[in-house]
Amino acid sequence: MARILAALAAMIGALSIVENVFNIDLRIDQFILRDNELSPPGRRPGLMSPATSLSFMSVGTALLCLKARKPSIALWAHWVVIPGLFISTLALMGYIYGVDALYQIRLYTTMALPTALAFFILELAIMGSDRAYGFAGLATSDTAGGVVCRRLFPALPVFLFGLGWVHIAGGRAGFFGYQFGVALLVLLSMVVCIIAVASTAITLHGTDVIRKRAEVEIRALNADLEQRVYERTQQLEAANKSLEQLALEDGLTHLANRRFFDTYLEAQIAIAMRFHRTLALVLCDIDAFKAYNDHYGHPKGDECLKQVAEAIRSCCRRPADLAARYGGEEFAMVLPETELAGAIQLAEAALEAVSRLRIPHGYSPAGPYVSISGGVSIMSGNADLTAKQLIAEADQRLYQAKRLGRNRMIALKAEPDPSQSRDGRPSARAS
Incomplete structure (x- = not known):
């Protein structure tokens, strides 16, 4: 219903302009005010003036577009009302x-004072009713443009309008002549404009200074935050690397630990x-290491390990070779x-x-120095062995080296034995 009434108001204004x-x-006015015998012959006191017709059409069109669902249409309400506001x-x-x-074109085509005021x-109410678009949205914003609108637009028109009225009233009362009045009007207008612009510029300058300080502080905070994030990231990466090393590396010898050894051996098999x-696979241990610890102490034992x-690691020269603490x-x-x-080599x-x-070892049956004994197992290219079977064969040769007097390596070639299951027990024979 509101849209229909707005369209009706715009249509009445347009037809009156026609x-x-x-x-x-078109006798539009006869629906509102009929001619009577008091009206002078040939005159239409109810005929709408062109200025009023344009205002009707402007207001009706603006109300028709006001707060429409489509933003492009709603925006037009703030533009089409301007001609009527000017009139x-x-x-x-x-x-x-x-x-x-300014308000009369010819007889009986004037815009009455109450009509103009209404x-x-x-x-003005139409322009201020929708703050999402147009001048109302700009004037109520917290931007520099909003500050200018709020300070200049209400003040300047009122002051300039008042100065114009003073000029006309003073001239009619004979207080000053035409030329002096114009000069006074221009001078006072310049003063008012300068004061308004200067006060607005001071306000905007203060706002801009505050904004720049805030930007500097924000940049400093961002830089500090980025530095902290970088430091924390470095610390986190170092911690992750340390955790990774702890998970895969033996803490004392810095060789691969048992966990990594098991995973690597499964993958290589x-x-x-x-x-x-x-x-x-080579398994070896230090001969009579318990006696070494008992007589030289655990710190010496750790240093020996x-x-x-390091000596065993030095023999693994290819990238795929792995030395581990078992x-x-x-x-x-x-x-x-x-x-x-x-492998024997x-x-x-x-x-x-x-x-x-x-390394001196006065309590070793193998000699005066620290020595190792080991066993070697080989998985051939067509074998089908598990890690447990390969380790068991190497371990068997290790104990064989112990029984033969220590300080030696015993080799074993591991091959599948159909008579044994793959449950980790030995299933290979020596050759």
């Missing part, structure tokens, strides 16, 4: 300044079985794609590297 432009009598303001100035030409108030490659571990004084070497002869090299350390 009457005035083309001198056509009503012009008529009000004509009545206040006493200039008939349209002026209505058009799977690769060897898939591509029919050989795999060698570190030196032996447990206690036991060590292991995983040697992918290594035949029996190569590396095992003997580890034996010799430990011997060159010349």
